[in-house]
Amino acid sequence: MTFINYASREINCKIVYYGPGLGGKTTNLQYIYDSTAAQSKGKLISLATETDRTLFFDFLPLDLGTVRGFKTRFHLYTVPGQVFYDASRKLILKGVDGVVFVADSQRERMDANVESLYNLELNLKQHGYELDKLPYVVQFNKRDLPNIVSYEDLKSELVRNGEPIFESVANRGIGVFETLKAVAKQVLMELRKNSGG
Amino acid sequence: MTTPVVMYEQEYEQLKNVITRLCADANAKFVFLVDKSGQQIAAHGEMLNLDTTSLASLTAGNVAATDGLAHLIGERGFPVLSHEGERDHMYISKVASHIILVVIFDERSSLGLVRLRVKRATGEMTSIFESIDSKVARERDVGVGFDSPFAEITEDDIEALFN
Ligand SMILES: Nc1nc2c(ncn2[C@@H]2O[C@H](COP(=O)(O)OP(=O)(O)OP(=O)(O)O)[C@@H](O)[C@H]2O)c(=O)[nH]1
Ligand SMILES: [Mg+2]
Numbered sequence: 001m002t003f004i005n006y007a008s009r010e011i012n013c014k015i016v017y018y019g020p021g022l023g024g025k026t027t028n029l030q031y032i033y034d035s036t037a038a039q040s041k042g043k044l045i046s047l048a049t050e051t052d053r054t055l056f057f058d059f060l061p062l063d064l065g066t067v068r069g070f071k072t073r074f075h076l077y078t079v080p081g082q083v084f085y086d087a088s089r090k091l092i093l094k095g096v097d098g099v100v101f102v103a104d105s106q107r108e109r110m111d112a113n114v115e116s117l118y119n120l121e122l123n124l125k126q127h128g129y130e131l132d133k134l135p136y137v138v139q140f141n142k143r144d145l146p147n148i149v150s151y152e153d154l155k156s157e158l159v160r161n162g163e164p165i166f167e168s169v170a171n172r173g174i175g176v177f178e179t180l181k182a183v184a185k186q187v188l189m190e191l192r193k194n195s196g197g
Numbered sequence: 198m199t200t201p202v203v204m205y206e207q208e209y210e211q212l213k214n215v216i217t218r219l220c221a222d223a224n225a226k227f228v229f230l231v232d233k234s235g236q237q238i239a240a241h242g243e244m245l246n247l248d249t250t251s252l253a254s255l256t257a258g259n260v261a262a263t264d265g266l267a268h269l270i271g272e273r274g275f276p277v278l279s280h281e282g283e284r285d286h287m288y289i290s291k292v293a294s295h296i297i298l299v300v301i302f303d304e305r306s307s308l309g310l311v312r313l314r315v316k317r318a319t320g321e322m323t324s325i326f327e328s329i330d331s332k333v334a335r336e337r338d339v340g341v342g343f344d345s346p347f348a349e350i351t352e353d354d355i356e357a358l359f360n
Contacts, residue, residue: 002201003236007209042250047258056262057310059235059254067350068231075235075254091261095234123235156277170210177359185355191347 001095002191010071014095015180018120019102020112021053021081024141024170028102029060029076031173032180036062054080058091064184074184080132081116090123093176098135098187099124100179102170103158105140105148113158135186137164144169202232202295205259208329209239215321216241223314224306226285229299229320230292231256244301252299258291260297277310288312292319 003012017025026046034045042061049055058078066070079089101120103113121131140154149166150156159165164182168175216228220241224243225244227242229249240249264274278289288300288311298319 001232001234001236003204003207003234004201005204005206005233005238007206014234041247045251045254045338056258059251061250061254066352067358068347077254087265088262089257091265094261130342185352188347188350188355192350194201195348 001112002187003096004070006177008071009069009075011067011191013071013097013184013191014075014077015098015183015187016092016096016102017100017102018116019077019081019141020104020116021083023102023104023109023113024118024168025078025081025102026052026054026058026138027170028100028141028168028176028179029058029078030169031176032062032076033060035173035177039063053082054078055085056080056088067188072188074180074187076180083119086119090102090126093123093127093129096124096127096129097135097190098183099131099137101136101138101158101184102141103138103154105142105154106145107147108147110149110157111152117158119154132161135183135190137166137179137182137186139166139168139170139175141168141170141175143167143174144172150173162178163184171179202234202236203333204238205329205332208325208332211325212239213241215318215325219300219318223300223302223311225300225302225311227299227301229253229256229301231297231299233260233295233297239297242301248348255297255345256297256299260289260291277312283318287317290315290319292322296322296326298322304335 016184017028019025031046033041040063047056047061060076062076063075078094079090102116126133138159166175166179170176212334216239226242229240230238232238232254235254237249237253255309263278276291280287285301285303290298292298300315302311
């Protein structure tokens with residue numbers, strides 16, 4: 001939920017990275033954290049299992065700078081992708097302003113992508129949101145691996161409505177900031193729309 | 198997108214006053230207000246190096262998780278969460294429908310005292326948040342949006358953020 005603070009002249013927005021387990025959501029946040037200047041970021045919090053699987057969420061606060069005199073801050077969250085953590089995923093979507101769906105391009109993960117996307121729609125609905133009306137971008141991750149599904153096939157399976165698509169190799173940072181920028185832009189444009197601009 | 202949460206200068210000052218007083222009256226180390234989605238609203242206290250942004254998101258996660266637990270056993274929620282440490286303790290309670298109050302205290306205070314002081318302050322804070330809500334509703338009714346600084350944002354402004 002966007003939080004506009006006229007007292008401290010700050011605007012905070014919440015972006016959630018969603019997608020199947022091991023798809024690269026946490027890796028996106030780690031890369032953003034590693035390549036952002038210290039004064040523009042807070043701590044990266046990872047509530048993870050001993051094997052580095054996300055247990056509840058990752059959280060990274062990011063200062064983008066000032067727009068019209070307001071400090072603009074994005075709170076990035078990831079959900080746990082493993083199927084049985086659904087209750088936690090639902091909680092994290094509360095108050096979301098924009099979603100990044102991180103798909104795993106590997107052939108054997110195609111079913112997991114489809115299931116996770118379906119799960120996203122369902123959980124959004126329970127909060128009263130619709131994916132089609134939310135700032136939303138799709139990332140095809142792991143484009144460096146040999147056994148991947150073609151861009152066209154991924155697109156026809158996972159992309160619905162002309163939402164922006166980014167190909168990425170998250171552990172090398174390829175496509176990571178492009179993805180973030182695209183969703184952040186949509187969130188800010190949505191704010192403009194809602195304020196009658 | 199849902200309506201943004203808004204904080205105005207006047208109400209912010211009022212809230213600051215309430216939590217400052219609460220901190221003193223309860224002999225607490227730190228008092229903190231956060232909204233349920235993890236946005237920090239106001240803070241007061243002596244723990245200068247506390248990472249309040251992390252505190253906000255973890256508090257919201259904690260409350261969301263325990264509310265989830267409550268629903269599982271047929272409860273509407275747990276209005277109060279209390280965490281006891283070796284030195285410092287946390288008392289977490291709900292203020293308005295979407296606001297969480299956190300009080301951190303040590304042996305200079307007690308759970309009983311904190312509970313008592315929080316009760317009084319909660320009433321005051323609830324009415325401040327109600328006044329924000331009605332202000333937002335009023336502005337919406339007269340159609341000024343909520344006087345958002347984003348009404349006139351351009352693509353160039355957004356581009357510039359990333360450079
Ligand atoms: N080859 C390759 N490996 C990647 C890429 N992105 C992430 N990985 C690796 O994939 C593994 C899983 O990545 P995570 O970021 O932990 O996945 P996640 O989506 O957060 O997984 P959950 O927390 O279980 O939901 C890690 O070992 C990453 O280094 C990529 O683009 N290419
Ligand atoms: Mg993860």
